[in-house]
Amino acid sequence: MKRGDRLxxxxxxxxxxxxxxxxxxxxxxxxxxxxxxxxxxxxMRQLSIELGINPNTIQKAYRxxxxxxxxYTVSGRGCFVTDDVAAFMQKQKKARLDALVREAARxxxxxxxxxxxxAALRDVYKEEKPC
Amino acid sequence: MKRGDRLxxxxxxxxxxxxxxxxxxxxxxxxxxxxxxxxxxxxMRQLSIELGINPNTIQKAYRxxxxxxxxYTVSGRGCFVTDDVAAFMQKQKKARLDALVREAARxxxxxxxxxxxxAALRDVYKEEKPC
Amino acid sequence: MKRGDRLxxxxxxxxxxxxxxxxxxxxxxxxxxxxxxxxxxxxMRQLSIELGINPNTIQKAYRxxxxxxxxYTVSGRGCFVTDDVAAFMQKQKKARLDALVREAARxxxxxxxxxxxxAALRDVYKEEKPC
Amino acid sequence: MKRGDRLxxxxxxxxxxxxxxxxxxxxxxxxxxxxxxxxxxxxMRQLSIELGINPNTIQKAYRxxxxxxxxYTVSGRGCFVTDDVAAFMQKQKKARLDALVREAARxxxxxxxxxxxxAALRDVYKEEKPC
DNA sequence: GTGGTCTAGACCACG
DNA sequence: GTGGTCTAGACCACC
Numbered sequence: 371m372k373r374g375d376r377l378x379x380x381x382x383x384x385x386x387x388x389x390x391x392x393x394x395x396x397x398x399x400x401x402x403x404x405x406x407x408x409x410x411x412x413x414m415r416q417l418s419i420e421l422g423i424n425p426n427t428i429q430k431a432y433r434x435x436x437x438x439x440x441x442y443t444v445s446g447r448g449c450f451v452t453d454d455v456a457a458f459m460q461k462q463k464k465a466r467l468d469a470l471v472r473e474a475a476r477x478x479x480x481x482x483x484x485x486x487x488x489a490a491l492r493d494v495y496k497e498e499k500p501c
Numbered sequence: 502m503k504r505g506d507r508l509x510x511x512x513x514x515x516x517x518x519x520x521x522x523x524x525x526x527x528x529x530x531x532x533x534x535x536x537x538x539x540x541x542x543x544x545m546r547q548l549s550i551e552l553g554i555n556p557n558t559i560q561k562a563y564r565x566x567x568x569x570x571x572x573y574t575v576s577g578r579g580c581f582v583t584d585d586v587a588a589f590m591q592k593q594k595k596a597r598l599d600a601l602v603r604e605a606a607r608x609x610x611x612x613x614x615x616x617x618x619x620a621a622l623r624d625v626y627k628e629e630k631p632c
Numbered sequence: 633m634k635r636g637d638r639l640x641x642x643x644x645x646x647x648x649x650x651x652x653x654x655x656x657x658x659x660x661x662x663x664x665x666x667x668x669x670x671x672x673x674x675x676m677r678q679l680s681i682e683l684g685i686n687p688n689t690i691q692k693a694y695r696x697x698x699x700x701x702x703x704y705t706v707s708g709r710g711c712f713v714t715d716d717v718a719a720f721m722q723k724q725k726k727a728r729l730d731a732l733v734r735e736a737a738r739x740x741x742x743x744x745x746x747x748x749x750x751a752a753l754r755d756v757y758k759e760e761k762p763c
Numbered sequence: 764m765k766r767g768d769r770l771x772x773x774x775x776x777x778x779x780x781x782x783x784x785x786x787x788x789x790x791x792x793x794x795x796x797x798x799x800x801x802x803x804x805x806x807m808r809q810l811s812i813e814l815g816i817n818p819n820t821i822q823k824a825y826r827x828x829x830x831x832x833x834x835y836t837v838s839g840r841g842c843f844v845t846d847d848v849a850a851f852m853q854k855q856k857k858a859r860l861d862a863l864v865r866e867a868a869r870x871x872x873x874x875x876x877x878x879x880x881x882a883a884l885r886d887v888y889k890e891e892k893p894c
Numbered sequence: 895g896t897g898g899t900c901t902a903g904a905c906c907a908c909g
Numbered sequence: 910g911t912g913g914t915c916t917a918g919a920c921c922a923c924c
Contacts, residue, residue, distance in 0.1 A: 401610065427899080427900060430900090476597060477601050490602050494602060495615040554924085689914080736887045
């Protein structure tokens with residue numbers, strides 16, 4: 371990852387908790403290839419200063435990331451992206467597809483036709499695969 | 502609607518607030534045709550007893566339903582499904598489609614291919630439109 | 633569970649973190665049958681006062697309990713012992729047996745004979761099964 | 764001890780501190796007979812390089828080993844395995860047996876029966892005593 | 895009343 | 910320097 375990038379951007383006014391915003395963003399950063407396996411994350415203190423957020427909140431986010439297997443933490447050294455990014459990607463893809471199917475089923479229940487769904491998704495299909 | 506059915510089923514363990522579960526279910530009941538225009542809803546008191554839920558919670562749900570235009574209240578009579586079900590359906594279909602597109606875009610960002618999405622949705626397309 | 637009992641006893645001078653002491657004790661309370669399925673735990677505030685411990689620490693313990701499937705939490709209502717105590721017991725028994733075998737293997741590696749192990753465990757075998 | 768073996772293998776990701784991992788491994792190497800009385804240990808500097816670990820950490824480990832009576836230091840010469848291996852073995856065996864009994868008692872508290880424990884340990888009993 | 899999030903600090907062990 | 914634990918408070922949503 372190149373220097374000078376801001377890994378995380380947080381909106382305190384958002385209703386979703388800050389720590390969850392952080393987890394979501396990391397999840398996407400890994401999936402999109404911005405972060406590589408075993409890459410070190412910014413230290414809790416540093417990130418807390420950069421974002422103007424309390425260290426405890428950062429720690430809460432990092433702990434959940436670890437619990438989800440996104441990162442591993444070495445006490446006294448720092449936190450690092452999981453070395454098994456592939457496994458994470460697999461789980462993540464399945465989770466996204468499941469959510470999508472659930473959402474589609476809900477739409478059908480609400481009276482949306484298959485044709486309307488296909489039409490709406492046409493633009494999504496066209497987009498280039500990122501990276 | 503036939504008698505004996507339970508209009509609302511609530512799961513207190515769910516993380517989504519009870520009052521929101523109620524609104525969600527009403528939304529779906531209307532969209533799927535279970536409830537018709539101007540049909541009367543169970544009274545707050547009755548529902549509170551049936552579900553074993555605090556009356557304040559029921560009241561909050563009904564208030565939000567009214568605020569969203571799902572129902573209208575007649576003082577001293579009760580609450581009734583909006584008479585303009587068609588308008589609601591339009592809004593609802595758009596909302597569901599938007600959510601679906603958002604989910605699909607998120608899946609694409611996570612590395613899911615258009616083909617995988619289409620394959621996953623195939624079953625949903627095949628299902629008969631309810632009602 | 634009878635009233636007047638003190639569910640948790642914490643030793644702040646112990647090197648194992650307070651929140652982990654709490655989790656350990658709950659694990660044992662459930663396994664030994666002191667707590668029953670769906671029984672409510674003391675509220676975080678109340679326990680925090682009883683034990684003279686910061687609410688945040690209690691919360692940390694409760695969150696880990698939930699993550700381990702020991703309890704489920706209903707926001708605004710309280711925390712409750714898991715309704716599937718049997719499943720927990722199964723996992724717990726296996727975990728304890730695994731740890732025991734590991735410890736025994738380590739003893740063997742250290743030169744302890746099978747006879748010595750059997751002799752040492754004789755007293756444990758004799759103890760009555762609790763409850 | 765034959766040359767070419769790596770006496771210590773350290774896993775920085777492990778939650779147990781590195782210096783403690785080193786002490787644990789030395790303890791086991793002596794008990795299992797890999798290291799003999801008065802045998803010389805690798806120098807701190809050399810070990811630090813081999814394992815890619817901070818010299819301070821190695822020093823801390825060696826200091827604790829000495830404090831526990833596992834090794835003795837000869838200024839300007841190096842560190843050596845204690846000459847009274849027998850005494851160490853006695854202490855070690857007792858420590859292992861105590862830990863084992865503690866684990867077994869904990870298992871009993873968790874509802875494991877004496878029969879289950881005996882069955883689980885059967886394989887351990889059968890294994891040939893190493894050395 | 896309940897749990898959930900967040901802030902602003904402190905002290906510790908490890909490397 | 911790093912993460913881990915803990916305290917003492919605050920405010921919020923839900924019931």
